[in-house]
Amino acid sequence: MATLKIIHTADWQLGKPFGRFAPNVRAALTEARLDAIDQIGKVAIADGAGHVLVAGDVFDNVDPGDRIVMQAMSRMERAPVTWWLMPGNHDHARAGGLWSRARARAPSNVRIVDTPEPVEMAENAWLLPAPLEHRTTVADPTSAMVNMITPPGALRIGLAHGSITEFGATGESSNLIPPDRARSAGLDYLALGDWHGFLTVGDRTAYSGTPEVDRFGREEAGACISASVRSGDAPVLQRTETGRYRWLSRQWDLENTGDLERETAALRAEARLSDVLLSLRLSGVVSLSDRVAMTSAIEDRLAHELRHLDLDAQGLSARPTPEDIARIDVQGALASATDSLRVRAEAGGPDAELAGAALERLYVEAMRLDAEMAR
Amino acid sequence: MILKSLEVANFRKFRDQLRIDGFTPGLNIVVEPNETGKSTLLEALRAALFIRYSAKTELVRSYVPIGDDVAPRVNVEFEVQGQSWSLEKQFMKAPYVRLTGAGSRSESDAAEEALQELLGFERGNNRGSDAEARGPLGMLWVEQASALAVEGPNRIVRDTVRGVLEAEVGAVTGGRRFDAIRANIETAYSALRTSKTGQSRGELATAELRVGAATSALQQAEVTLRHYEQALTDLESAKSRLRIVERDLADPEVTEQRKQLEGDKKVAETITLRTTAAEAQYAQFEERAAAAGLRLKRLDDAEARDLDARSQLEANEATRNEAKQKSDAAADEEKSLRGALEAARAERERCEAILTTARERVGAFAKAAAGRRAIVALKALSDLEERERALLSDAGATIDAETLDHLGQLERAAITARARFEAGAVKVDFTLADGTALRIDGKSSDASSIDILAATRIEIGDIGSLVIRPPEGSGRSIEADRASAEDALAAALRALDISSYSAALSRNERAGAANRELMALRKQIAAACPGDPTVGLAAGSDALHAFVSTLDESVTESVAPTEDIDELERAAGQAKPHEAAALARHEVARQSLAKMEKTLATAAADLAAATKEASGAANDLEVVLADGDRPALESTRSEALRERAAKFEGLEAARESAKAFDIESIQRRIENLERATVRANEDRVDLTGKIATLEAMLASEGTSGPGGQVAEAQDEEQAAIAAGDRLRREADTLEMLRKALAEAASEASRTFLAPVTKRAARYVQRLLPGCELSFDEELGPSTVVRAGIDESCGDLSRGTQEQLAILTRLAFADLLLEDGAPISLILDDPLVYSDDARLETMTDILQDASQRMQVILLTCRSKAFRHVDANRILLP
Structure with missing residues (x-):
């Protein structure tokens, strides 16, 4: 035979x-x-x-x-x-x-x-x-x-x-x-x-x-x-x-930073991150501070560990909490700008998404300034 | 703060000491004429407060009166919160400052600092350009020019006001934080878009360019790929065509067909040869039959020709003989008529000769007779001509009327002159013995009489002399007149060769008679010379003289002729028609002869031709007959015709078989096959070349990987679009954020400035009902809202601007006052541009304000403020 x-x-x-x-x-x-x-x-x-x-x-x-x-x-x-x-x-x-x-x-x-x-x-x-x-x-x-x-x-x-x-x-x-x-x-x-x-x-x-x-x-x-x-x-x-690189697609539904940490740990366990190309979609509703913390954790840490990251964070909505708002400013012009952006983001009009992004950016800028002033 | 008194000395135009007091806490109006120095007073007040005593700036030096070397000095007394203060300050020379009050006294720098503390300002630059440092009083002490501008308050006022506002509105935290964040956002935004027009720049512009570049690169790559793929398609089609061409070339059917055709062609060629041979044989016998026929025809022709020639010859001989006879007859006729003509002509010539001779003789006689007549006439003429010459001489002596007239006048003038002379002159007549010499005035004379007009000495011989003196009245001029008149007359007579005027008259009468006779005589002469046309003599004496001079002796010798001319002429006249008739008759005979001779010649020629033809025809017939006689020729022809029919059948059979194998169509088909092969071979070469070209092109194009390039370009375009979208979204986000921040900022400043706005509104409403004044972030008045329309303060009229400036200051003063600051409002010559109504409103407002603070108006227009209830201070 x-x-x-x-x-x-x-x-x-x-x-x-x-x-x-x-x-x-x-x-x-x-x-x-x-x-x-x-x-x-x-x-x-x-x-x-x-x-x-x-x-x-x-x-x-x-x-x-x-x-x-x-x-x-x-x-x-x-x-x-x-x-x-x-x-x-x-x-x-x-x-x-x-x-x-x-x-x-x-x-x-x-x-x-x-x-x-x-x-x-x-x-x-x-x-x-x-x-x-x-x-x-x-x-x-x-x-x-x-x-x-x-x-x-x-x-x-x-x-x-x-x-x-x-x-x-x-x-x-x-x-x-x-x-x-x-x-x-x-x-x-x-x-x-x-x-x-x-x-x-x-x-x-x-x-x-x-x-x-x-x-x-x-x-x-x-x-x-x-x-x-x-x-x-x-x-x-x-x-x-025979392959070296893994092309992984993930959708993480997040409620808080703990969720993110868990998901990240699971991914690390699954493959060597430097050989992974990740297409990541985030979803969920979190506070503004959490959202900023999550996206910065992903973009500033995880993204660098991975070979490549495609991040779609649009599904992760930020619902600014009173604390978030207060961290930008409790009163004065900053507070009123924050408020106007929040109202527009929550009104759900055609520029709601953009208003949300602007608000997040304002938050980030405020945090950055505070960090600078603390130094 | 309440100003109590001001004292200046050695300060600009105030060289002498000037003290102004009597200021009250309310409204004070300081009235003074222009140029007395009210503005200097305000300057002095500022110097005392804001300029350090030790300063030596240009401003300070300007305090010194021009041309003096003295120390400017200012003393101010004022009250702050119930405490009295006294400030003394001297500049330049031995400068000092002294502040006394509230039980204390300080000097020098300590005094300056205490003063700053007390009145709320900061140490300035001592040059007067430090409005920011001067605090409330700097703002409220308004000099002439600056009152016009609507501007924000100085820093100290602003900070104070901010303090007041924050206390009133609540803590306005985050101001600096806001500014920092806003600046960061602006920086981030302006990295992507221009802040004014929102046009892309920096990374975003680069990203957009990248999209454009990627799109065009993709198009380029696609074009290249299309070309490449087209080449591949072309190659494939070329290859398949080549395969078809090669299959066609190797097609066994074609070879077989060709072989078949070649065989057919050979058969056809054989058949053609056979046909050609049959055609030749047929032609041979046809030729032979035709030759036999021809020979028979020649025999027929020769026989006919011989017959014709002979009959023609006979006819021609008869004709010629007839013509000969007629010709001979005509010759005889002509000969006889010619003789008659010659006889008639000789007769006429004889008659004419006789006539001519006779005429000559008659003519000569007539001429001689005329000559004799002429000689007789000439003789008669000679007498007449003699007489004519005599008459002509007389007639020629005529004196013309003018000359005659002149002569008459001259004679009359001479007679007159003489008469006058004789009347005035002394007439002396001499009767001398012979030999006695007479001398007149010394000159010898032989005169028998003289006329004396002047004293004249007359010596007669040796007897002595006597002087004759004529009367004084006469003169020499009379004598001169007479002499000249007589001379003129004598000259005229001499010219005409006559002795006197009467002689002239008689001479003229004679000439007239001669003339008349001459006319008659000339008629006679003309009659004597009538002329003679028979001998060519013209009328007139000259012609006659000339004619006679030609005559010779024969004239006298001629004899009269005897011939009868008329008879002779008649005979000559008869001879002429006889000759003409003979001539005509002869002419007819001559023409007839010529005609007959021509006919004869023709007939002779015809006869000669016929003779020649007859002999030729006979010869011809002989030759034809030499080839064979008629029965032999006919049998030869019928034999040939039989053979021809046989050969024709053979030829028809050959042609019939040639039809089955058309060599031309076979040849054509062979050629077509060959042409198709040639073309296929050409196509094969072409296609092979094309395939090689395409393969080479594809090999070189393919190395760059056109497909890969398209794939890369597509990826690049997508990546560029994604990058552009990301940046655009970032820019959009930032744009929304910066707008939100800008709105928040303006909203905040509105809220923050509300107290200022509110206080100002109190005044503005009174001045400009329905209007609202708003302030910018620097607390400067920015816009006036009038009937819902924003108007920038800078665009308002000067009067309104000034009024608003004062009201704004009042508003701030109120705020500061509430804060417990020392306030005093000094206005230098204000409200110059205000109309009466506004002025009244303004003074009302100031009067109200003076309830809360001291207000000092410095003005030169006492009338303008006459209606105001105030403490008036007049400058000395």
């Missing part, structure tokens, strides 16, 4: 710009995507796998610069494995396009499968690729696998990029792959890309997910699949984490 050990990965999305992040974060995220290649190489070596199958979306877009291509190629060249790269929807194959350049720059251990023809990847093991030639295709890209002829008894490993059709789905989404393709095409394993998380469909089909997460909405770290493909039998699949 023939067995072939392979690493199944996809959706590297190299060259993703991360333009909205600060330059240092951006550089770190870009570097991490390249590091993932090294990481996959290490997993392959550790597993004794000689082949890495990349199921599409190696690059983030159809025309990345040479710099990206070269960086990727040089990383792959270092690992003593054969890399099988297939175009996905982000980097679909076009004559004279990206893949022509990539092929021209590829080292000998990198193979590009940009035509839907079976290729013998190892002795008695055939790779059946379904590269995408367009960003979206209505036709099922894997249908050709059914008619791909391989020597009898050889391993048939499908490689494709797209979504699995769900039962009852209308044909509107693109690059749709039927869930029983492995069976219908007589595949021993169908390695899929596009879905950024780990997912198995039946016992012979799986999505490896991206090796390094690139957006919020995916809590677990990036990973690849170590697969032992066996002739006739279902493959043995092992998910192995």
